[in-house]
Amino acid sequence: MIGRFLGRFPKTISTLILGLLAASIWQATVYVETVVRPRQAAEREAMIQHEIDRANKLFLRGKYETALSEYDYVLTGFPEDLTPLVESELRDRVGTSLVRLAASGNEKGDIEKGIESYRNALSLRPAETDPRTHSEILYRIGDAYLTLSQGTGDAAPIPNAITAFEDGLAVLSDKADAGMYATGLRLVGNAHRRLHELDPDRNPLDNAMRHYEEALRIAKPLEQPIAHGETLMEVSRAYILLAEQGYRHRQLTEAIKTYEKALAVFTVEAFPRRHAGAHKEMGDTYTIMSKLKPRSRSDRAAHQQRVIRYETRAKHSYRIAKSFGFEPGFEIAGADEAAPVVVEEEKKE
Numbered sequence: 182m183i184g185r186f187l188g189r190f191p192k193t194i195s196t197l198i199l200g201l202l203a204a205s206i207w208q209a210t211v212y213v214e215t216v217v218r219p220r221q222a223a224e225r226e227a228m229i230q231h232e233i234d235r236a237n238k239l240f241l242r243g244k245y246e247t248a249l250s251e252y253d254y255v256l257t258g259f260p261e262d263l264t265p266l267v268e269s270e271l272r273d274r275v276g277t278s279l280v281r282l283a284a285s286g287n288e289k290g291d292i293e294k295g296i297e298s299y300r301n302a303l304s305l306r307p308a309e310t311d312p313r314t315h316s317e318i319l320y321r322i323g324d325a326y327l328t329l330s331q332g333t334g335d336a337a338p339i340p341n342a343i344t345a346f347e348d349g350l351a352v353l354s355d356k357a358d359a360g361m362y363a364t365g366l367r368l369v370g371n372a373h374r375r376l377h378e379l380d381p382d383r384n385p386l387d388n389a390m391r392h393y394e395e396a397l398r399i400a401k402p403l404e405q406p407i408a409h410g411e412t413l414m415e416v417s418r419a420y421i422l423l424a425e426q427g428y429r430h431r432q433l434t435e436a437i438k439t440y441e442k443a444l445a446v447f448t449v450e451a452f453p454r455r456h457a458g459a460h461k462e463m464g465d466t467y468t469i470m471s472k473l474k475p476r477s478r479s480d481r482a483a484h485q486q487r488v489i490r491y492e493t494r495a496k497h498s499y500r501i502a503k504s505f506g507f508e509p510g511f512e513i514a515g516a517d518e519a520a521p522v523v524v525e526e527e528k529k530e
Contacts, residue, residue: 229262236274239251252271266305268302272298272301277321292329299325316353316365318349323368324342326345330342342375346372359404360407363399363405363409364408366395366412370415371415374419376388393415402446407455413443421469430470433466433469434470437470440466447459458502467491471487471492
């Protein structure tokens with residue numbers, strides 16, 4: 182067709198026409214490659230990022246079921262467009278969504294699938310390229326196993342939790358990343374505490390306490406206040422667990438002393454939510470203490486004075502806790518009579 186058309190013209194004219202035609206095709210190709218396709222790619226990238234942002238907002242608001250659908254849409258719909266880093270982040274959040282849904286009793290949740298998603302995220306984020314995030318994901322895997330144990334009442338998942346926590350510790354330095362390292366020690370301590378809770382005779386709480394003590398040694402209260410304060414909170418909970426097995430007043434008193442240490446770290450100015458949370462648990466502990474029986478007949482008068490003192494202190498702690506929306510588990514009548522405490526907005530941690 183083109184040959185017949187060009188045959189009507191002299192050879193020089195035909196050559197010129199062919200040259201112009203080739204130039205036009207070349208220009209069109211260059212335009213497609215340099216303008217159209219980059220624009221299409223940018224539009225596709227923006228669309229994918231919009232979907233990811235939407236899923237992340239739902240996740241941060243605790244809308245895990247909807248967020249899970251959005252993450253699945255991106256992961257299955259655009260697998261070739263995601264970098265390993267982005268895919269790792271998405272699979273990490275899929276894992277958290279599945280675990281938290283399962284913990285809340287939602288049928289969309291599945292802890293074992295959540296752990297599988299975490300492991301997929303882990304494979305995309307090697308320890309040598311990003312040790313901190315790699316460690317964080319391992320901590321979440323361990324925490325998922327603990328959640329599984331809480332749901333089933335079985336000790337079988339706990340060794341897996343300990344292994345995951347220890348693997349997370351193994352890629353960190355206790356000096357270069359003291360806060361994360363101490364967090365791992367605290368989590369190992371929590372796993373041992375869970376073993377003690379299930380079978381105290383075979384699993385002494387000393388195993389947990391050793392890890393807590395090491396975490397407190399590494400995480401200094403001024404340099405790593407969150408890691409230090411959260412470990413103190415776990416120590417208090419350990420004393421409360423011990424109180425169920427005997428020497429109740431002594432163990433609960435130790436729990437109170439440790440909560441007070443946590444409050445000294447989680448000041449109301451710097452960490453108002455954590456400060457209020459510690460007060461909530463301390464109020465619950467005082468309430469338990471107020472319900473203890475007298476040690477003997479001769480102790481009745483002194484016991485009554487202690488009860489009044491414990492109730493007063495519980496009310497004080499509950500007022501602070503309730504001003505931040507915490508609901509006490511053992512609240513005594515009248516604990517909310519005073520005006521709420523107003524503090525500054527919590528600083529970024």
